[in-house]
Amino acid sequence: MKADAGRTYRAYPTGGQDRILTGWGHTARALWNVALEQRVYLWKQRRHSLRSAEQCRQLTVARGDLDWIEDFPAQAGQQILRQLDRSYDNFWNPAHSARFPARKKRGDRLSIPFPGQAVEVRKLNRRWGEVRLPKLGWLRFRLSRAVGGMIRNATVSRDGRGWHISFGVHTGRKPDAPNGKPPCGVDFGVAASAYVSTETEPRLTPPTLTANEKRRLKHLEQKKARQLTYAKKHQGGKYGRRLRTTIAQIAKLTARRAARRRDFTHKLTTDLAKSHGLIGIEDLRVKNMSKSAKGSVEAPGKNVRAKAGLNRSILDNTPGERRRQLEYKTHAYGSVLVAVPPFHTSRTCARCGRVDPDSRKGCGRLFACAHCGHEDDADHNASMEIEARARRTGGSDINSTRSAPEARVPADGRRRMREAPKPVRTS
Structure with missing residues (x-):
């Protein structure tokens, strides 16, 4: 067993x-x-x-x-x-x-x-x-x-x-039967931690550290930098008792922050698995999304500090851990998880299905379709598109409280989505 x-x-x-x-x-x-x-x-x-x-x-x-x-x-x-x-x-x-x-x-x-x-x-x-x-x-x-x-x-x-x-x-627990709950699409982002297609407001991660804890963490990190410089200059790089104490205090704060982040992730994924029969998410490549932009000595990168901050924000929302938890929680609570290709979900209109960069200019929170005039929050529109793709992929027989378009208008300039290789016919 x-x-x-x-x-x-x-x-x-x-x-x-x-x-x-x-x-x-x-x-x-x-x-x-x-x-x-x-x-x-x-x-x-x-x-x-x-x-x-x-x-x-x-x-x-x-x-x-x-x-x-x-x-x-x-x-x-x-x-x-x-x-x-x-x-x-x-x-x-x-x-x-x-x-x-x-x-x-x-x-x-x-x-x-x-x-x-x-x-x-x-x-x-x-x-x-x-x-x-x-x-x-x-x-x-x-x-x-x-x-x-x-x-x-x-x-x-x-x-x-x-x-x-x-x-x-x-425990010997067997998976639950299909719960018959309505489907949904979830858009995991940075500004909005999670936007569910069936909801009108995003779910935001609560602050993992208070204002006083943030100030203390900054003070400890600066103190650690000074102590490291002193250890390298006067002690041959050997860590002293005070430096180890500072490191332990930093570890305590970061562990507390990780525990609070993990608590929010568990509550979010459990609620999604219990409340929906089909959950659509983006098939994100977090490793590629959080690559460094520093480049090399010959070809240095641009906006390195800004990209580093964006990488921290992406990893702080733990999209990979959310997907891992949804995979086993949906299996346990009688729901289905479908990961759809993420191409152009933020630029595709959830009403007419057209892809147009002019529908979302810059990184604003408003999505305004340049063809049909549909307006919505950009993250909510993306979650609606994710739900529609998930229903077409693996949940067409799931009962839904909202209707997705039966026929979608072909998107101009849409990238080719990943498909399973077709079997080769042999005579």
């Missing part, structure tokens, strides 16, 4: 447990890097593909020779090697977008994985629970929701806010 849901809780280790978990986190990072380096070396030298089964046997031998591996739980080490196997499998899978497994840096988030058989969970009361980890004992965590299934794996991690315990849970 595989895990089909995740549960994350805030963990509260004691002082001794905190020191042990911190050491284990660095050991896990080092073990990943050593195992990856070993695989790369053997492939380059002998064309030998090393897998976790062989490396687990070598890990058992190494535990008798190296103290830093001996103190590390054997189950966690074996789990890391299995995760490395999965990273390689994802890399070689043409249907997966994963890159080649990368080495983990010291500044990465600390994480210690455990298999489900190695942990035990018990409930203390309505608000608190404990999990028993190998060589650590009972670790308290805030029971903010029921586990609700069989635990298949567990991961202890630390970010800027503190320690967390995550469980991969097998």
